[in-house]
Amino acid sequence: MVCGYSARGDMDSAKRLFEIAVAKGAENSVVCTAMISGYAKTGNADDARAVFDGMRVRDAATWNVMIGVYSGAGRAAEAVDLFKIMLETRARPKVEPNHTTISIIAAACAQCGLPTQASWIQDYVDRHMMLLNSHTVAALIDMHSKCGNIERALDLFCSWRQRDLICYSSMISALGMHGRGKDAIAVFNELCDNGFDPDEICFVSVLNACSHTGLIDEGRRYFKTMKDDYNIIPTVEHYLCVVDLLGRAGCIDEAYQMITHEMPKDIEPHAGIWGALLSACRTYSNVEIGEVAASHLFKLEPNNVGNYVLLSNIYANAKKWDGVQKVRALLRRQGMKKPPGWSQVDAEGSLREFITGELDSVLEAVLEILNWELKDHGYKPIIEDE
DNA sequence: GTAGGGTTAG
Numbered sequence: 352m353v354c355g356y357s358a359r360g361d362m363d364s365a366k367r368l369f370e371i372a373v374a375k376g377a378e379n380s381v382v383c384t385a386m387i388s389g390y391a392k393t394g395n396a397d398d399a400r401a402v403f404d405g406m407r408v409r410d411a412a413t414w415n416v417m418i419g420v421y422s423g424a425g426r427a428a429e430a431v432d433l434f435k436i437m438l439e440t441r442a443r444p445k446v447e448p449n450h451t452t453i454s455i456i457a458a459a460c461a462q463c464g465l466p467t468q469a470s471w472i473q474d475y476v477d478r479h480m481m482l483l484n485s486h487t488v489a490a491l492i493d494m495h496s497k498c499g500n501i502e503r504a505l506d507l508f509c510s511w512r513q514r515d516l517i518c519y520s521s522m523i524s525a526l527g528m529h530g531r532g533k534d535a536i537a538v539f540n541e542l543c544d545n546g547f548d549p550d551e552i553c554f555v556s557v558l559n560a561c562s563h564t565g566l567i568d569e570g571r572r573y574f575k576t577m578k579d580d581y582n583i584i585p586t587v588e589h590y591l592c593v594v595d596l597l598g599r600a601g602c603i604d605e606a607y608q609m610i611t612h613e614m615p616k617d618i619e620p621h622a623g624i625w626g627a628l629l630s631a632c633r634t635y636s637n638v639e640i641g642e643v644a645a646s647h648l649f650k651l652e653p654n655n656v657g658n659y660v661l662l663s664n665i666y667a668n669a670k671k672w673d674g675v676q677k678v679r680a681l682l683r684r685q686g687m688k689k690p691p692g693w694s695q696v697d698a699e700g701s702l703r704e705f706i707t708g709e710l711d712s713v714l715e716a717v718l719e720i721l722n723w724e725l726k727d728h729g730y731k732p733i734i735e736d737e
Numbered sequence: 738g739t740a741g742g743g744t745t746a747g
Contacts, residue, residue, distance in 0.1 A: 634746095
Protein backbone atom coordinates (compact mmCIF):
# COMPACT_ATOMS: atom_id res chain seq x y z
CA MET A 352 0.00 0.00 0.00
CA VAL A 353 2.82 2.41 0.87
CA CYS A 354 4.52 1.68 -2.45
CA GLY A 355 1.28 2.30 -4.29
CA TYR A 356 0.66 5.68 -2.70
CA SER A 357 4.30 6.65 -3.05
CA ALA A 358 4.42 5.77 -6.69
CA ARG A 359 1.49 8.11 -7.28
CA GLY A 360 3.11 10.85 -5.25
CA ASP A 361 0.34 10.77 -2.63
CA MET A 362 2.71 11.18 0.27
CA ASP A 363 0.08 12.10 2.84
CA SER A 364 -1.59 8.72 2.49
CA ALA A 365 1.73 6.93 2.19
CA LYS A 366 2.97 8.60 5.36
CA ARG A 367 -0.15 7.70 7.34
CA LEU A 368 0.33 4.02 6.60
CA PHE A 369 4.08 4.20 6.96
CA GLU A 370 3.75 5.59 10.47
CA ILE A 371 1.47 2.73 11.47
CA ALA A 372 4.02 0.29 10.08
CA VAL A 373 6.80 2.00 12.04
CA ALA A 374 4.72 1.93 15.25
CA LYS A 375 4.26 -1.82 14.85
CA GLY A 376 7.91 -2.31 13.94
CA ALA A 377 6.77 -3.66 10.59
CA GLU A 378 8.68 -1.35 8.28
CA ASN A 379 11.48 -2.76 6.18
CA SER A 380 13.93 -1.36 3.68
CA VAL A 381 11.56 -1.87 0.75
CA VAL A 382 8.87 0.25 2.37
CA CYS A 383 11.34 2.89 3.49
CA THR A 384 12.88 3.05 0.03
CA ALA A 385 9.42 3.50 -1.44
CA MET A 386 8.87 6.41 0.93
CA ILE A 387 12.17 8.01 -0.02
CA SER A 388 11.43 7.56 -3.67
CA GLY A 389 7.95 9.08 -3.19
CA TYR A 390 9.38 12.17 -1.50
CA ALA A 391 11.83 12.42 -4.36
CA LYS A 392 8.91 12.58 -6.81
CA THR A 393 7.39 15.48 -4.90
CA GLY A 394 10.79 17.19 -4.81
CA ASN A 395 11.11 16.88 -1.07
CA ALA A 396 14.73 15.90 -0.57
CA ASP A 397 14.85 16.75 3.12
CA ASP A 398 11.84 14.60 4.06
CA ALA A 399 13.41 11.82 2.03
CA ARG A 400 16.61 12.21 4.01
CA ALA A 401 14.71 12.06 7.31
CA VAL A 402 13.34 8.63 6.39
CA PHE A 403 16.79 7.56 5.23
CA ASP A 404 18.40 8.69 8.49
CA GLY A 405 15.78 6.88 10.53
CA MET A 406 16.55 3.49 9.04
CA ARG A 407 18.50 0.86 10.91
CA VAL A 408 19.40 -1.28 7.89
CA ARG A 409 19.89 0.22 4.48
CA ASP A 410 20.50 -1.87 1.41
CA ALA A 411 21.89 -0.81 -1.96
CA ALA A 412 18.51 0.26 -3.35
CA THR A 413 17.98 2.57 -0.38
CA TRP A 414 21.33 4.27 -0.91
CA ASN A 415 20.69 4.48 -4.64
CA VAL A 416 17.35 6.20 -4.22
CA MET A 417 18.71 8.65 -1.71
CA ILE A 418 21.71 9.52 -3.88
CA GLY A 419 19.33 9.85 -6.81
CA VAL A 420 17.11 12.25 -4.85
CA TYR A 421 19.98 14.72 -4.54
CA SER A 422 21.06 14.25 -8.11
CA GLY A 423 17.53 14.77 -9.39
CA ALA A 424 17.11 17.87 -7.22
CA GLY A 425 20.17 19.43 -8.85
CA ARG A 426 22.16 18.91 -5.65
CA ALA A 427 24.90 16.93 -7.33
CA ALA A 428 27.63 17.71 -4.80
CA GLU A 429 25.50 16.24 -2.02
CA ALA A 430 24.86 13.16 -4.16
CA VAL A 431 28.60 12.62 -4.52
CA ASP A 432 29.15 13.20 -0.80
CA LEU A 433 26.56 10.59 0.06
CA PHE A 434 28.14 8.13 -2.37
CA LYS A 435 31.43 8.58 -0.53
CA ILE A 436 29.68 7.90 2.78
CA MET A 437 28.19 4.77 1.23
CA LEU A 438 31.69 3.54 0.44
CA GLU A 439 33.09 4.42 3.84
CA THR A 440 30.20 3.16 5.93
CA ARG A 441 31.03 0.31 8.21
CA ALA A 442 27.51 -1.09 8.38
CA ARG A 443 27.19 -4.86 8.40
CA PRO A 444 26.40 -6.44 6.10
CA LYS A 445 28.48 -4.12 3.98
CA VAL A 446 26.60 -2.39 1.18
CA GLU A 447 28.44 -2.43 -2.11
CA PRO A 448 27.58 -0.09 -4.97
CA ASN A 449 25.86 -1.88 -7.84
CA HIS A 450 25.22 -0.95 -11.46
CA THR A 451 22.36 1.33 -10.50
CA THR A 452 24.56 3.21 -8.03
CA ILE A 453 27.17 3.87 -10.70
CA SER A 454 24.58 5.03 -13.22
CA ILE A 455 23.13 7.46 -10.71
CA ILE A 456 26.44 8.82 -9.49
CA ALA A 457 27.79 9.19 -13.02
CA ALA A 458 24.73 11.24 -13.95
CA ALA A 459 25.22 13.40 -10.86
CA CYS A 460 28.85 13.94 -11.78
CA ALA A 461 27.94 14.79 -15.37
CA GLN A 462 25.64 17.43 -13.92
CA CYS A 463 28.30 19.23 -11.89
CA GLY A 464 31.02 18.81 -14.49
CA LEU A 465 33.97 18.17 -12.22
CA PRO A 466 36.69 16.24 -14.09
CA THR A 467 38.49 15.36 -10.87
CA GLN A 468 35.39 13.68 -9.51
CA ALA A 469 34.70 11.99 -12.85
CA SER A 470 38.17 10.59 -12.84
CA TRP A 471 37.76 9.31 -9.31
CA ILE A 472 34.50 7.52 -10.19
CA GLN A 473 36.10 6.00 -13.27
CA ASP A 474 39.03 4.77 -11.19
CA TYR A 475 36.59 3.12 -8.80
CA VAL A 476 34.84 1.38 -11.70
CA ASP A 477 38.19 0.31 -13.15
CA ARG A 478 38.91 -1.48 -9.88
CA HIS A 479 35.46 -3.13 -9.96
CA MET A 480 35.08 -4.18 -13.55
CA MET A 481 31.88 -6.10 -12.87
CA LEU A 482 30.20 -2.72 -12.50
CA LEU A 483 30.38 -2.28 -16.25
CA ASN A 484 27.26 -2.94 -18.25
CA SER A 485 25.63 -0.98 -21.04
CA HIS A 486 23.79 1.27 -18.58
CA THR A 487 26.89 2.26 -16.64
CA VAL A 488 29.02 2.58 -19.78
CA ALA A 489 26.51 4.96 -21.38
CA ALA A 490 26.32 7.02 -18.20
CA LEU A 491 30.12 7.11 -17.82
CA ILE A 492 30.65 8.16 -21.43
CA ASP A 493 28.18 10.99 -20.87
CA MET A 494 29.89 11.92 -17.60
CA HIS A 495 33.38 12.17 -19.10
CA SER A 496 32.14 14.12 -22.05
CA LYS A 497 30.25 16.64 -19.93
CA CYS A 498 33.29 16.96 -17.68
CA GLY A 499 35.35 17.91 -20.73
CA ASN A 500 37.25 14.66 -21.13
CA ILE A 501 36.29 13.34 -24.55
CA GLU A 502 39.37 11.11 -24.72
CA ARG A 503 38.38 9.15 -21.66
CA ALA A 504 34.86 8.83 -23.03
CA LEU A 505 36.32 7.45 -26.26
CA ASP A 506 38.62 5.04 -24.41
CA LEU A 507 35.68 3.61 -22.55
CA PHE A 508 33.53 3.40 -25.66
CA CYS A 509 36.26 1.67 -27.66
CA SER A 510 37.05 -0.85 -24.96
CA TRP A 511 33.42 -1.77 -24.34
CA ARG A 512 32.40 -4.34 -26.93
CA GLN A 513 28.79 -5.03 -25.91
CA ARG A 514 27.50 -1.67 -27.07
CA ASP A 515 23.81 -1.14 -27.44
CA LEU A 516 21.98 1.71 -29.16
CA ILE A 517 22.17 3.96 -26.13
CA CYS A 518 25.93 3.53 -25.73
CA TYR A 519 26.30 4.56 -29.36
CA SER A 520 23.98 7.54 -28.92
CA SER A 521 25.83 8.63 -25.84
CA MET A 522 29.11 8.58 -27.77
CA ILE A 523 27.61 10.40 -30.75
CA SER A 524 26.30 13.26 -28.64
CA ALA A 525 29.59 13.39 -26.73
CA LEU A 526 31.53 13.85 -29.96
CA GLY A 527 28.96 16.37 -31.16
CA MET A 528 29.30 18.45 -28.00
CA HIS A 529 33.05 18.51 -28.51
CA GLY A 530 32.74 19.74 -32.08
CA ARG A 531 33.84 16.46 -33.61
CA GLY A 532 31.03 16.03 -36.11
CA LYS A 533 32.99 13.84 -38.53
CA ASP A 534 33.81 11.40 -35.73
CA ALA A 535 30.20 11.45 -34.57
CA ILE A 536 29.14 10.49 -38.09
CA ALA A 537 31.69 7.68 -38.15
CA VAL A 538 30.20 6.27 -34.94
CA PHE A 539 26.72 6.66 -36.39
CA ASN A 540 27.77 4.68 -39.48
CA GLU A 541 29.33 2.00 -37.32
CA LEU A 542 26.08 1.70 -35.39
CA CYS A 543 24.17 1.12 -38.64
CA ASP A 544 26.79 -1.32 -39.96
CA ASN A 545 26.40 -3.33 -36.78
CA GLY A 546 22.72 -3.81 -37.45
CA PHE A 547 21.21 -1.26 -35.07
CA ASP A 548 18.34 0.95 -36.12
CA PRO A 549 18.87 4.52 -34.93
CA ASP A 550 15.90 5.86 -33.00
CA GLU A 551 14.61 9.43 -32.76
CA ILE A 552 17.00 10.39 -29.97
CA CYS A 553 19.94 9.02 -31.88
CA PHE A 554 18.97 11.23 -34.80
CA VAL A 555 18.76 14.25 -32.53
CA SER A 556 22.33 13.48 -31.46
CA VAL A 557 23.68 13.15 -34.96
CA LEU A 558 21.80 16.21 -36.25
CA ASN A 559 23.13 18.20 -33.36
CA ALA A 560 26.67 16.99 -34.12
CA CYS A 561 26.29 18.14 -37.74
CA SER A 562 24.95 21.49 -36.64
CA HIS A 563 27.83 22.22 -34.27
CA THR A 564 30.44 21.30 -36.89
CA GLY A 565 28.82 23.09 -39.80
CA LEU A 566 28.15 19.85 -41.68
CA ILE A 567 25.07 21.27 -43.34
CA ASP A 568 24.71 18.85 -46.27
CA GLU A 569 25.21 15.84 -44.05
CA GLY A 570 22.65 17.21 -41.63
CA ARG A 571 20.11 17.71 -44.40
CA ARG A 572 20.77 14.19 -45.61
CA TYR A 573 20.29 12.65 -42.16
CA PHE A 574 17.02 14.50 -41.68
CA LYS A 575 15.78 13.03 -44.96
CA THR A 576 17.13 9.54 -44.16
CA MET A 577 15.37 9.62 -40.83
CA LYS A 578 12.02 10.30 -42.48
CA ASP A 579 12.37 8.22 -45.65
CA ASP A 580 14.45 5.23 -44.60
CA TYR A 581 13.56 4.86 -40.94
CA ASN A 582 9.99 6.16 -41.04
CA ILE A 583 10.56 8.37 -38.04
CA ILE A 584 8.13 11.26 -37.94
CA PRO A 585 10.11 14.39 -37.03
CA THR A 586 9.20 15.96 -33.72
CA VAL A 587 9.69 19.54 -32.62
CA GLU A 588 13.14 18.52 -31.33
CA HIS A 589 14.26 17.46 -34.79
CA TYR A 590 12.99 20.69 -36.30
CA LEU A 591 14.89 22.56 -33.62
CA CYS A 592 18.09 20.78 -34.68
CA VAL A 593 17.51 21.54 -38.35
CA VAL A 594 16.65 25.20 -37.75
CA ASP A 595 19.81 25.44 -35.66
CA LEU A 596 21.82 23.65 -38.37
CA LEU A 597 20.61 25.99 -41.11
CA GLY A 598 20.93 29.05 -38.91
CA ARG A 599 24.48 28.36 -37.83
CA ALA A 600 25.44 27.80 -41.46
CA GLY A 601 24.00 31.20 -42.34
CA CYS A 602 20.94 29.96 -44.23
CA ILE A 603 18.64 32.23 -42.23
CA ASP A 604 15.88 32.48 -44.83
CA GLU A 605 15.76 28.74 -45.23
CA ALA A 606 15.65 28.28 -41.44
CA TYR A 607 12.76 30.74 -41.25
CA GLN A 608 10.96 28.92 -44.08
CA MET A 609 11.41 25.68 -42.20
CA ILE A 610 9.52 27.10 -39.24
CA THR A 611 6.78 28.87 -41.16
CA HIS A 612 6.19 26.55 -44.11
CA GLU A 613 7.68 23.11 -43.60
CA MET A 614 6.83 22.34 -40.02
CA PRO A 615 3.45 20.61 -39.77
CA LYS A 616 0.71 22.84 -38.43
CA ASP A 617 0.16 20.63 -35.39
CA ILE A 618 3.72 21.28 -34.20
CA GLU A 619 3.90 24.54 -32.29
CA PRO A 620 7.18 26.41 -32.79
CA HIS A 621 8.29 26.87 -29.18
CA ALA A 622 10.74 29.31 -27.65
CA GLY A 623 13.66 26.98 -28.35
CA ILE A 624 13.13 27.17 -32.09
CA TRP A 625 12.67 30.94 -32.23
CA GLY A 626 15.66 31.26 -29.91
CA ALA A 627 17.88 29.25 -32.24
CA LEU A 628 16.76 31.46 -35.13
CA LEU A 629 17.30 34.68 -33.19
CA SER A 630 20.76 33.54 -32.23
CA ALA A 631 21.60 32.83 -35.86
CA CYS A 632 20.29 36.29 -36.76
CA ARG A 633 22.71 37.78 -34.29
CA THR A 634 25.62 35.81 -35.71
CA TYR A 635 24.79 36.86 -39.28
CA SER A 636 23.41 40.34 -38.50
CA ASN A 637 19.95 39.73 -39.89
CA VAL A 638 17.78 42.52 -38.51
CA GLU A 639 14.52 41.71 -40.32
CA ILE A 640 14.15 38.07 -39.35
CA GLY A 641 15.74 38.80 -35.98
CA GLU A 642 12.88 41.18 -35.22
CA VAL A 643 10.32 38.55 -36.17
CA ALA A 644 11.96 35.89 -34.02
CA ALA A 645 12.28 38.31 -31.11
CA SER A 646 8.62 39.33 -31.30
CA HIS A 647 7.60 35.68 -30.94
CA LEU A 648 10.01 35.19 -28.06
CA PHE A 649 8.80 38.26 -26.17
CA LYS A 650 5.34 36.70 -26.19
CA LEU A 651 6.47 33.16 -25.37
CA GLU A 652 8.94 34.00 -22.60
CA PRO A 653 8.62 37.68 -21.65
CA ASN A 654 10.93 37.25 -18.67
CA ASN A 655 13.91 35.84 -20.51
CA VAL A 656 16.40 38.71 -20.52
CA GLY A 657 18.69 36.92 -22.96
CA ASN A 658 16.30 37.46 -25.84
CA TYR A 659 16.25 41.22 -25.32
CA VAL A 660 20.01 41.27 -25.17
CA LEU A 661 20.30 39.32 -28.41
CA LEU A 662 17.97 41.71 -30.24
CA SER A 663 19.81 44.67 -28.81
CA ASN A 664 23.10 43.22 -30.04
CA ILE A 665 21.63 42.75 -33.50
CA TYR A 666 20.60 46.42 -33.59
CA ALA A 667 23.95 47.55 -32.23
CA ASN A 668 25.80 45.57 -34.85
CA ALA A 669 23.72 47.25 -37.56
CA LYS A 670 24.32 50.64 -35.90
CA LYS A 671 20.57 50.99 -35.35
CA TRP A 672 20.96 52.87 -32.10
CA ASP A 673 17.28 53.80 -31.84
CA GLY A 674 16.50 50.07 -31.79
CA VAL A 675 19.08 49.51 -29.07
CA GLN A 676 17.52 52.27 -27.00
CA LYS A 677 14.01 50.89 -27.46
CA VAL A 678 15.06 47.43 -26.22
CA ARG A 679 16.91 48.92 -23.27
CA ALA A 680 13.90 51.03 -22.34
CA LEU A 681 11.77 47.91 -22.51
CA LEU A 682 14.09 46.14 -20.09
CA ARG A 683 14.26 49.12 -17.75
CA ARG A 684 10.48 49.50 -17.66
CA GLN A 685 10.14 45.92 -16.49
CA GLY A 686 12.98 46.21 -14.03
CA MET A 687 14.88 43.44 -15.76
CA LYS A 688 18.61 43.03 -15.54
CA LYS A 689 20.88 40.59 -17.27
CA PRO A 690 22.70 38.46 -14.70
CA PRO A 691 26.34 38.14 -15.67
CA GLY A 692 27.48 34.91 -17.27
CA TRP A 693 29.83 32.88 -15.16
CA SER A 694 32.10 29.90 -15.44
CA GLN A 695 33.93 27.47 -13.21
CA VAL A 696 37.36 25.98 -12.95
CA ASP A 697 37.90 22.60 -11.34
CA ALA A 698 40.82 23.27 -9.05
CA GLU A 699 41.71 19.70 -8.08
CA GLY A 700 38.18 18.89 -7.06
CA SER A 701 37.09 22.19 -5.62
CA LEU A 702 35.20 24.69 -7.72
CA ARG A 703 36.35 28.21 -8.46
CA GLU A 704 33.70 30.44 -9.92
CA PHE A 705 34.43 33.53 -11.91
CA ILE A 706 32.65 36.01 -14.15
CA THR A 707 33.86 37.74 -17.28
CA GLY A 708 36.52 40.27 -16.44
CA GLU A 709 37.62 38.53 -13.28
CA LEU A 710 40.81 37.46 -14.90
CA ASP A 711 42.71 37.52 -11.63
CA SER A 712 40.60 34.84 -10.02
CA VAL A 713 40.94 32.61 -13.08
CA LEU A 714 44.68 33.02 -13.09
CA GLU A 715 44.82 32.37 -9.39
CA ALA A 716 43.00 29.05 -9.85
CA VAL A 717 45.16 28.05 -12.80
CA LEU A 718 48.33 28.90 -10.89
CA GLU A 719 47.18 26.84 -7.97
CA ILE A 720 46.58 23.82 -10.20
CA LEU A 721 49.99 24.29 -11.78
CA ASN A 722 51.47 24.43 -8.35
CA TRP A 723 49.94 21.11 -7.36
CA GLU A 724 51.16 19.52 -10.57
CA LEU A 725 54.68 20.77 -9.92
CA LYS A 726 54.69 19.50 -6.36
CA ASP A 727 53.21 16.18 -7.51
CA HIS A 728 56.11 15.68 -9.87
CA GLY A 729 58.74 16.65 -7.36
CA TYR A 730 59.46 20.10 -8.69
CA LYS A 731 59.89 23.23 -6.67
CA PRO A 732 56.47 24.91 -6.26
CA ILE A 733 56.03 28.39 -7.73
CA ILE A 734 53.91 29.39 -4.77
CA GLU A 735 55.36 28.59 -1.37
CA ASP A 736 53.05 27.18 1.31
CA GLU A 737 51.96 29.73 3.85
C1' DG B 738 11.80 -0.08 -3.55
C1' DT B 739 16.75 1.72 -7.43
C1' DA B 740 19.85 2.79 -13.34
C1' DG B 741 21.87 4.84 -19.16
C1' DG B 742 21.51 8.69 -24.55
C1' DG B 743 18.95 14.32 -27.19
C1' DT B 744 16.75 19.40 -27.92
C1' DT B 745 18.49 27.77 -29.14
C1' DA B 746 21.62 31.91 -27.52
C1' DG B 747 25.23 35.29 -25.14
